[in-house]
Amino acid sequence: MTTTTTGSHGAARAGRWVGAVCLVILALVLGIGSIAAVFVRNQVLNTEKFVANAAPLADDPTIQAAISNRISNEILARVDLKSLATQATTWLTQQGAPPAIDALVQPAVSGVQSFVRSEVDKIVHSSQFQNVFDAALTTGHTAVVSVLTGSNVGPISTSGNTISIDLGQVLAQVKDRLVADGFSLASKIPSVSIEYTLFTSDKLPTIRSYVRILDDVATWLPWIALVAIVGAVLVAPNRRRGIILVGLVLGLGLLLIRGLVRILVENYMADLPPTIQSPQAVENALSIFLRNVRTAVTVFATLFLLAAVFALLAGPSRVATGIRRFINIILDGIGGALGRSGIPLGPVPATVAQYRRLAAPIAIVIAVVVLFFNPSVATIWWSVLWVLVGLAIIEIIARAAPEGRAAAVGSGSGGPGNGVATTQPAG
16 A cells, blocks of 8 residues: 555656646747747837837947948939039030140049048938937837838838838938038939848748737736746745756756857858848847847846756755855854954844844845846846845844844754754854
8 A cells, every 4th residue: 555655656746747847848938939029029119119229220330331331322323423523624625724634533533432431421420320310210110010011111111021221311411411511512412212221031021920929929928938937836846946947947948049049140141142232230230139139038047047056055965055054154153253343233133133034035026126127147146146245244243143143053044954053153
């Protein structure tokens, strides 16, 4: 009977672990989909966030050079400088100028071309260009949804596998500046539409389909992923090991996905058509557009891996108990020294010792709030550092009172087999 009961218990335990693993894998898949869906909705379908995401394009030197070259070529193509210079020298020759004046045609044309390119480059590198660029993005953002569904609205347009932006507004600014600087021929430049390719991919139609699906489920998918994560921990026979499982699988899985995305981008860059004049500008544009996705993936991966590490340190392994024992000895020593120092602490140590169990939850809540408003890997590490430092200070103050050190010993805060009970309170 005992053997049968033990076998049933073992089978049930194994079944729960299988269920936990399945839920973790489901959570990983849903988590990846959630990041993509939220990015599409918040970064693409939200005007403020979209402009903030795309605005750095105007500050990238490679992209600035590509745009400057494109606008300069458009201006020079619209104004036939050589023909105008030839007509001018012909008229001067007819008025009695020496024939040698014809030799001045090419230097004059080159000088005007250099002047035009210099003026365009000044504008592209000015704050005025950033304002025009942001205005174009803001005005055109209402067309983003249409772009993702294959229609054309505003300055942003799509044709087959290409997404472009109309730089006509920038050309108008350059034209006005050239006229103001005395280059009256620029007034003849008509108002035209200049398409600048932002993104090209044969998979764009497929991406549009996925975007529509992801946009529909963006609200609920993160919550479903969260339920799967919590379910995996609850289904696992051992909660702490469940946290370790979730942390390692999701953390390493997200880092793997980040690496795969990088490989896909590299393959895309390797297959760019020869018509692309500045592949480096395309690569920089992709890097700027995807930076928030990379940040989100890295932040979540870091959080999950940290959860796994802390769960491991809370376990009964020899390394974990040794670390906890070492920390407790140090805290006891510093706290005891503080209590014997003669500093008039009054009832502070006793009060802190009484309420110190609230310190960790409060510190974690504060760290989560800070991370919510400034999600980055640096914020995570600084938050962990300050939480640990803050908790250490609270423990030291609490252990400055004899009852605080006794409570630390009696509570078994070091975990099973940590040896804290054998450590004599300092003083």
